[in-house]
Structures are given as structure tokens and as C-alpha cells.
Amino acid sequence: MSALLTLPTALLIVFILAAAGFVLGRKRAIRAAGSDQSSLHSLPKQHGWHVALATAAPAFVLIIFWSFFxxxxxxxxxxxxxxxxxxxxxxxxxxxxxxxxxxxxxRIEGRRDLFIANVKSLAVAIDGYIANGNATEAEVENWRADLAPLQERLRADGQVVGSSVTQGALTHALSLRSFNRGLAVTGPALAIALSVIGFALSLALIKRDFRARIAVEGWARGFLVFASTMAILTTVAILYALTAPSLTFFREYGFFNFLFGLEWAPAGDVAGVPEGHDGEYESALGFLPLIWGTLYIALVALLVSVPLGLFAAIYLSEFASKRVRAWVKPALEILAGVPTIVYGIFALVTIGPFLQAVVGSTVMPNTVSVVTAGTVMGMMLVPFVSSLSDDVINAVPQAMRDGSLGLGATPSETVLQVILPAALPGIVGAIVLAASRAIGETMIVVLAAGALSNVTGLEPNPFGAVVTVTTRIVAVLTGEGSGFDSIDVLAVFALAFTLFFITLGLNLLAQRMVAKYREQYD
Incomplete structure (x- = not known):
């Protein structure tokens, strides 16, 4: 049953019912009108759209919310x-x-969080193991954790499991799978039932005086409200995913120890591990070295991208001919479509060695550095700055240009004293977007800035290697941290949680700047 009644199957059934509802609703409206279609309050196609929307919309909304909840x-x-x-x-x-x-x-709460995470990953691994045809549901129900080491069997099939598989974890994982299978069937069944009810009720409402046009307009407004609400719900979902593990970490390690710590040295790493008073490994999880590396690279990237992007936008919008603009603007925007991993490889094999050859190996001992990552990231951000700035500059009224030139100002003076002040709010928005993009970049900094596990203090040398927040998150959650204890794993959630609010603060600051410098034009 669960193999047949899935969300894709339910979506297909709902779509077929909606299409049939449109056809039947239109025909039923024509029949209700008889020979005089002008007696209908709404057009036949509007009756058809009402049936289709009443059939599909509630079911689609249910499926979306069911997928989340x-x-x-x-x-x-x-x-x-x-x-x-x-x-x-x-x-x-x-x-x-x-x-x-x-x-x-x-400590016990941390062990519980880690155990629950292992139960979830084990349930997913068993699902994948069955999907690959290696076992049946009946065989899985009789599994024991100590038979033919289960962990090795699952990993040999390419499944991701925790550091250990115990009988308790296996028992709970099997129970969780049964619960999830029930959820997987209930959601599609409810969606189909809701679709059928909407189909039947909307068909029954079709009469000469039924206001289908107004009902369709109501559905349209509902879609607009739903689209607006989804952005808020997405933010809430992100906070939900990050908050609980982060609060657990802050309770155990200490918020101020994390926020103002100058050393990052997880106990799961081999090199540079500080020892506790009892001789055991003790993690040092200071946030400052990581955010320093993140902001340092972002600053270099902005120093590269903002002048280049802004000057390119000014040239294309104010000085370039239509023929030049038609070629140069698409060529610039091609850079936005290049995968970031390609930029990272370019930085690693080209920019890094070039910079090392220019400044010398004494100043720049390694090809990975702040300048390497920042320069290439700045090249990547040029299209973002130039494209958005170009659109904003073009939106400045032509009358302002003509007035400035008519008063005797040169084109350059017009750009500096009239156009740029008028376009400043949009330009600030473009720069903030580029900054947010730089702070969240991962692949370029992994390849071009260094992937050190341990770091102490703030690296001032722009030709030195640094560690960024995103680098550490990726390193831990993709396997490097598989031997970490719970506090080290929870630390990456705290990193993401803190980075989220730093980015939020930047955006709020940008809004204040835009509001302060915005100029109103008739």
C-alpha cells in the first residue's frame, strides 16, 4: 500500500481530478445556462476554473504542509x-x-541528542538498504545489531550510519520507520480525499446565479497570501532546525566562551589538541577565529567586486554604445553562471601560484590565502554588483541627466553628483547582496583559503591561510567530524546559528542605510 500511495502518486491523481473538474465544470455551466448563456453570472470557463482550483488547491496546500509537519x-x-x-x-x-x-x-542531554541523531540516520540507512534490494521488510524486522556486524553491512552498501549501532538504536530505528511509513500513507490519502470532496462540492455549486468569477478571484488572492507566507515559514523552519542544537551547545560550552574564544581546536582532531586538567582531550571552540576569516575574505572580495562591478555598470549604462552594451553585459553575466567549484579550482591552480610568484614564498608560504580566495570570490561577485547597479542606474529619470547637462555639468560630473546619489539605495542593496553571498560562500574558501582544523588567534597577514565558518560546517557534517564527540558536532549548529544572525544584522543595517539616504523623486 505504502509503495503505491506516495506523494507523487497523490499529486498525479489530484492533477487529473483538477483537469477533469475544469472540463466537467465548464460543461455543467453550459448545461445550466441552456440556450441563453448570458443568463450565467460568470463565464463557463470561470466555473471550470473554480472546480479545478477547489479540487487542487486545498490538496496541494495539505501536501506542502504535510511534507513539513x-x-x-x-x-x-x-x-x-x-x-x-x-x-x-x-x-x-x-x-x-x-x-x-x-x-x-x-552531558546526558548531549548524549541523548547524539543517540537520537544516530537513530534517525540508522532508519534512513535501513530504508536505503531495502530500496537497493539487499533485504526485505520481513528480514529487517528480525535483525539484531550484533549479527554479521550490521554497521559494516550498511556502510558497504554506501549507507551513512553513526559511529556505533546498538540494539537499542536498532529497535528505535525500526519503530521510527513504522511510524514514518504510516505518515507517508496518511498524507497522500488525506490529500486525495480532500481533492475528491472539493471536486464534488464545487460541481454541486454550479448554477446560473453562482458567482464563480468572484470565487476564482478569491482563490487567486489566497495563492498570493500563501506565497507571501511561505517566505516567513521558511525562516521559521531554518530557525527551528538550528535553535535547539545551538541552545544545547551554549548550555554546555557557554555562550561567551564560544562567542569570544580565540582558539578553535576540536578534541576530535589530531594536531594541536589542548588537554584538560584530567589529561583528557578538551575542545576549544572559539568563534572569533572563524568569523574573522569569513569577514576578512568577504572584505577582500568586496574590495575587488564593488569597484569593478560599479565601474562596469556606470560604463554600460552611461557611456557604452548600444552595440557594446549588447555584447558586454551578457558576457559579464555569464560569470554568474559559472559553478563556484570552478572558481575554486581556478583560484587553486592559477591565482594562488601567480600571487605567490609575485610576492614571494617568504611573504606567502602557501598558495592558499585570504587574498587568493578573496580575489577569485570578488571576480565571482562582479556580475551581481554590476547587473543590479546597472538596473538601478538606468531607473534614474532621464530628466535628471538632461537637467544636469543643461546646466553645464560634464557627463562625469553628472554621474558623480546626480546619478550615483539618486541610485545610492539600490547600489547599497547590491553591495549588501554581494556581501551576504561572500559570507556564505563555501567551495571557493575550502579550496583557496585553507581547510585548517585548528587555529589560534586572528591571522592578520592577507597572504596567510584562514578558516571560515562555512569551511568548518562542511568539514564536520560531511565526514571529517565522524569521530567527534557530541559537543564538537553541536558546535557547527552554533556556527550556523550565529552566522544566520550576523547576516540578518547586515541586512537590517542595509535597510537603515537605504532609508537614510533614499531620495524621493516625482
């Missing part, structure tokens, strides 16, 4: 089925020594 329900379920006395959550006595009750509670 089913994941939420799955998380709530797995939290509920893992008991507080789960053996894997117990903290050994030797690890309790010297800890307060609150510290023990935090």
Missing part, C-alpha cells in the same frame, strides 16, 4: 520513544567525577 511529527515521535533510562544515555562513573549535577545533566 510530517518531519516535525517524526522528530517528536523519536524523542518520545527514547526513554530517559536508555542504557546508551548513561554517563559512566569515571566521566561523572568532578562534575556538578548541572554539568552531568547537560
Amino acid at each position: 510530517s518531519g516535525l511529527a517524526s522528530n517528536i515521535y523519536v524523542e518520545a520513544i527514547v526513554p530517559e533510562d536508555q542504557p546508551e544515555l548513561r554517563l559512566p562513573l569515571d566521566q561523572r567525577e568532578g562534575l556538578s549535577d548541572r554539568e552531568i545533566e547537560i
Whole structure:
């Protein structure tokens, strides 16, 4: 049943019902009008659209929300089925020594989060193992964690599993799979039922005096409100995914220790690991070295992209002929379509060695550096700045140009004293967009800025290697951190959480600047 009744199948059924509803609704309206179609309040096609929208819209909205809330329900379920006395959550006595009750509670909570994450990943791995034809549902139900090491079997099939698979994790993973299968069937079934109800009710409403046109307009307004709401819900979903792990990390490690720490050295790494008072490895997870590297590279990228992009926009909009503009503007925008991994390779094999040859190996010992990553990232951002700035400059009224030139100003003076002040809010928006893009860039900085695991202090040398926030997140969540303990894994959620609010702050600052310098024109 679950293999047949899936969300794609439900979407197909809803689409077919909506198409049939349009045809039947139109025909039913024509029949209701008889020989005098002018007696209808609305056109036959508007009746058809009303039936189609009433059939499809509620079902589509349900499917979208079910896709999101089913994941939420799955998380709530797995939290509920893992008991507080789960053996894997117990903290050994030797690890309790010297800890307060609150510290023990935090450690146990971290172990619980890690165990639940392993249960989820194990459930996904089992689904993939079955989908590849390696086992049946009946065989999986009889699995034991200690038979033919389950972990090795799943990994040999290419599945991603946690560092250890225990019998408790396997039991909960199987229970979670059963719950998820029920959710996977219930959602499509409800969508189809809702579609059928809408189909039947909307057909029954078709009469001569039924105001289908107004109803269709109502559906259109509803779609617009839904589209606006989705942006807000997306932000809420992002915060939901980041907040809980981040708060757990802050409770255990300390918010100010993280925010103002000058050393990043996870205990899971081999080199440069600080030792605790009891001789065990102790993570140093300071945020400042990572955000310093991120902002340092972003600054260099803006120093490259803003002048080049802005000058290119001014030339194309004010000085270039139509023929030159027709060739140069598309050529610039081609850069926006180049994959970032290509820019990273270009930085690694071309820009880095070139800069090292220019400044010398004494100043720049490695080809990876702040300048290497920032220069190439700036080249990548030129199309963003130039294209947006060009559109904003072209939006300045031609009357302002003519007035300036008529008063005796030169074209350059007109650009500097009239056009740029008028276009300043849009130019500021383009620069902020480029800055946000630079802060969130990953592949270029991984290849061109260095991928150090441990770093101490703030690197002032622009020709030195740095670590960025996105580099560390990728390194941990794609496998390098597979041996990390829970505090090191939770730290990447804190990194993403903090970076989110830094970017939000930049955007709020840009809005204040735009509001301050905006000029109103008739």
C-alpha cells in the first residue's frame, strides 16, 4: 500500500481530478445556462476554473504542509520513544567525577541528542538498504545489531550510519520507520480525499446565479497570501532546525566562551589538541577565529567586486554604445553562471601560484590565502554588483541627466553628483547582496583559503591561510567530524546559528542605510 500511495502518486491523481473538474465544470455551466448563456453570472470557463482550483488547491496546500509537519511529527515521535533510562544515555562513573549535577545533566542531554541523531540516520540507512534490494521488510524486522556486524553491512552498501549501532538504536530505528511509513500513507490519502470532496462540492455549486468569477478571484488572492507566507515559514523552519542544537551547545560550552574564544581546536582532531586538567582531550571552540576569516575574505572580495562591478555598470549604462552594451553585459553575466567549484579550482591552480610568484614564498608560504580566495570570490561577485547597479542606474529619470547637462555639468560630473546619489539605495542593496553571498560562500574558501582544523588567534597577514565558518560546517557534517564527540558536532549548529544572525544584522543595517539616504523623486 505504502509503495503505491506516495506523494507523487497523490499529486498525479489530484492533477487529473483538477483537469477533469475544469472540463466537467465548464460543461455543467453550459448545461445550466441552456440556450441563453448570458443568463450565467460568470463565464463557463470561470466555473471550470473554480472546480479545478477547489479540487487542487486545498490538496496541494495539505501536501506542502504535510511534507513539513510530517518531519516535525517524526522528530517528536523519536524523542518520545527514547526513554530517559536508555542504557546508551548513561554517563559512566569515571566521566561523572568532578562534575556538578548541572554539568552531568547537560552531558546526558548531549548524549541523548547524539543517540537520537544516530537513530534517525540508522532508519534512513535501513530504508536505503531495502530500496537497493539487499533485504526485505520481513528480514529487517528480525535483525539484531550484533549479527554479521550490521554497521559494516550498511556502510558497504554506501549507507551513512553513526559511529556505533546498538540494539537499542536498532529497535528505535525500526519503530521510527513504522511510524514514518504510516505518515507517508496518511498524507497522500488525506490529500486525495480532500481533492475528491472539493471536486464534488464545487460541481454541486454550479448554477446560473453562482458567482464563480468572484470565487476564482478569491482563490487567486489566497495563492498570493500563501506565497507571501511561505517566505516567513521558511525562516521559521531554518530557525527551528538550528535553535535547539545551538541552545544545547551554549548550555554546555557557554555562550561567551564560544562567542569570544580565540582558539578553535576540536578534541576530535589530531594536531594541536589542548588537554584538560584530567589529561583528557578538551575542545576549544572559539568563534572569533572563524568569523574573522569569513569577514576578512568577504572584505577582500568586496574590495575587488564593488569597484569593478560599479565601474562596469556606470560604463554600460552611461557611456557604452548600444552595440557594446549588447555584447558586454551578457558576457559579464555569464560569470554568474559559472559553478563556484570552478572558481575554486581556478583560484587553486592559477591565482594562488601567480600571487605567490609575485610576492614571494617568504611573504606567502602557501598558495592558499585570504587574498587568493578573496580575489577569485570578488571576480565571482562582479556580475551581481554590476547587473543590479546597472538596473538601478538606468531607473534614474532621464530628466535628471538632461537637467544636469543643461546646466553645464560634464557627463562625469553628472554621474558623480546626480546619478550615483539618486541610485545610492539600490547600489547599497547590491553591495549588501554581494556581501551576504561572500559570507556564505563555501567551495571557493575550502579550496583557496585553507581547510585548517585548528587555529589560534586572528591571522592578520592577507597572504596567510584562514578558516571560515562555512569551511568548518562542511568539514564536520560531511565526514571529517565522524569521530567527534557530541559537543564538537553541536558546535557547527552554533556556527550556523550565529552566522544566520550576523547576516540578518547586515541586512537590517542595509535597510537603515537605504532609508537614510533614499531620495524621493516625482
